[in-house]
Amino acid sequence: MELQLKRQSVAINETLCRTTVEQPIECDALLPDYCPDIVKILRCEVTPILTGNQVSGSQLTVDGVAAARVFYLSDAGCLRSAEYKIPFSRVVEIKPSSSRPVVRVSPSVGYFNCRAVSPRRLDLRGAISLSILVTACREEDVVAGAEGMGVLTRGEEREVTRVTGQEVRPFTLREELELPSDKPSIRLPLRCSGFARITDKKQVAGKIVLKGELKLHVFYLCDGDDNQLDSTDHTVPFSQILDVDGMEEQTRCIVSLQVSSLDVQPKADPDGQSRVLALEAVLEAKVLCHRNETIPLVSDCYSTQYESSCQQKTVSLGRLAEAVDESHVYQESVDLPDGAVRILDLWCRVQGEEFSAEAGKATAAGRLLISMFCSMEDGGMEYFDKTEPFTHEIDIDCQRPMEFLGEFSILDVGFTSSGSGRAEIRCEIGITGPVYCSEPEAVLTSLTVDEEHPKEKDPSVSLTIYFADAGENLWEVAKRYNTSMEKILADNGLTGTVIGEKRSLLIPM
Template sequence: MELKLNRETVPAAEVIFDGVQEQSVELDYILPDYCPDIFRLIRCDTSPVITEWSVSGDRLTYELRCDIHILYCGEDGSEVQSVDQHRSFTKTVELGRSPVSPQVRLTPKTDHVNFRAVNKRRLDLRGAVSVKISVTGQQEQQVVSDAEGMNIQLKRRNVEFAASRLSAEKNVRIEEEMELSAAQPDISGILRCSCTAAECEVKLISGKLLAKGEADVELLYRGGGNVETMSFSLGYSQIIDVEGLDDSFGCTVTAEVVSCDISPAADGNRTVRCEAELRLCCRAVKTASVMIAEDAFSTVYPCTVELSDIRAEQIPAVYDESFRHSARLAEGDAVPQTVYSMWSEAKNINTRIGDDGRSVVISGMLTYSMAAKDRSGMIVMPDRDEAFEETIALPDNISGSSVSAEVRVRETSYDISAEGVLTAKADIGVKLSVYSSDSVKAVTDITVDDSARKERDGDYSIKLYFGIENEDVWDIAKRYSTSVDAIIEENDLAGERLEKGGMLLIPIVS
């Protein structure tokens, strides 16, 4: 009987490009006539953001915008002034080949910024930002799922993978006016605005995706001779068209902040006008499972097995975790006279599976920032970098060989003790995606030489073998050219691994 092979097509994730692209940022700015002279520089923030991207053939093109926000004091030393500028860049990446169903991930970050006052009317900034670029595509790979004839034996396993994936993006603009409370002083200037998007609520309705969520806005403004804070949330509800989407797909929507502009409303200084733009990124995946052959042999004939690493796009186990980080920022005379606000940001995140295989190690940097008044009455906004490393235990039912994490600071608080020590605390949320393996070994072809039979070292129908605890019965069967089922039945075993060591009877089949 000739050998018959059944094959399955498995779509595999293919890395097209994985790298980093850098961009220098420069600013030579002369203050307009209505701005006071520069007396003291306070702070500079440079925030890079990707506004749009596209893939055409073997080329990725994206738009990078850097938002520059500089704060300084005039000669009176009390009023904080701000300078806001934007720099835009069109960047291209040669991918080397055209991806099929490309998935693009662009992560910008600020590398370094140096700024100075050339004179009382002129600012100079030199810095650099970088964008981490990941582009994956799909390729189809043929694997052996079953075989019949020529006394072939197969070791098979079930593999779940992403059989189909869809993606779509939609930009959403939110415009709202928010009034100050009665206890808050009038607004005389905006010092800082931070906008973060929370997780979306996702619902499938008639083949369309409904995404609902909120963006949280933190505002720092000048008012009544002091620095004041204000916070509010912007809600949205959007329909996203995703061609081919149905209820067999699992969907996630991630909200990214493209811009957030705050200004006093035209009708007075008791109301602020907020204009925010969010990008809703939808990812939909249909999962499937297939039995694939991991190994093969014939009990009678010599055979050759071709194995390949199949990088099937696997569905990760996703769950949420949290931890708290604290840092001692100042003590004694170094503690500010007044702390108006404190915030923090997680940067340079690295993740790995722990040495025990049952935990995830997350490390990175937390930058603590505050707006405060120092002992001399000056407004200051210092930063403090604190390294951290946190080990998070995996649930008993989850194990993996690789992991990725999205880390976000949920809340930052501070405390000044009776001993005069300023301590900051950050509540950090982590979304872990744990993958069972980077690739799967699979049989792609089997060749049997039926012109000769395997030679045995004797004429016998049964053989004795001393097995060890946790040994795979497949390895024993392959060594003696017999079947796994025959060994299990002859020795009344509970499964395909030995629960304990001991003597086994190995029946010889043909």
């Protein structure tokens, strides 16, 4: 019988680029005409927002906007703010690939300085840090089985995960929200934040049906009084159907949300009062698709009839161990800063992100930056912040080497004054992302049998006694004596392929 080889295409997730680059941000800005002059800058808050990326050959282009909001005191001692959107683009060299790559970019603020050159002119300087990971699925052709010419193979089935694609789907929410009856009318929004959360997800026929909510917080200047500040919170539910190319019934999708744009404008109600908020928010749903496959792998072979040779290669086979979708709640009672009477507004962001996985456990760690505006005993206003470290651990059913490609998002922030110069602060942090486990596997890439050189056998020998040591592998024993491992197992009443203790073996020839 001629040699018949069965070949299999195996998906190998290959890293094309893993780097961190610093992107300078510069802006010479003027205050809008409707803003009063600057007397004192309290805070410059910078949020990096990615607007897209594109791979062309050996280059990755990352586009984004650094949204800088400057909070300052006017000559009347009132809090004001102005926002500036500074676009940026960065080109990074990557290893070219014939397949569609999966791009992951995590932006963070490296440093940022804001200086008032004059009462109406600002100098903004800083840098955005971009952590970039680009991977692609490479096909490796391996031997999955062989028959004929006395060939025996050693192999087993392995479950691997193929990353089938990545999609980014933006959608827009538009809503008109009325202020609660106990809130004063709005003159001007000073700071707005939106937190997007997925409450339900279903996969049907190449589509993902998302249900969720956007929590909106608006800190604003009240109408009719330059010194009166207030805030309002609203929850906007949404439902969205996302088309995902190539998604099948068995595809496992990880979906995360990002608020890429948030605009809130005051609007008059039927009575002419500025008590309506016109909201326009752009959300981006990022979908990462996986498909599990069970593949037969051959790691070694030999022929009992002819001389043979094979080529082996070590590859790293990855599997999706866990699709993390959890939250971590930070809650603490804190003392107000010295001289502070009460908190006017408070918000949070995560810095110093660190994700790791080992020994059956994934860890997400970071530093929570808590920022606040406070009214002071002297009647003024100041900005304060504090940093709190946090760690969140997740049990993972895998003891192999792992990698956690996580990301954080703020899901909710709140505070209440507890009296006696203290406040209760609560922040919910979303943690999402895949945990991949991998292990090097020896695979067979080629096999040749030389039928012109048959193996010599002694017809007078039908059985050999072999004294095996504990821990010896029966496959290696069978290969050495040019026989079948299955025959050794049957003749010796064994079930395992590794010798448990030192003993003699009957080797059929």
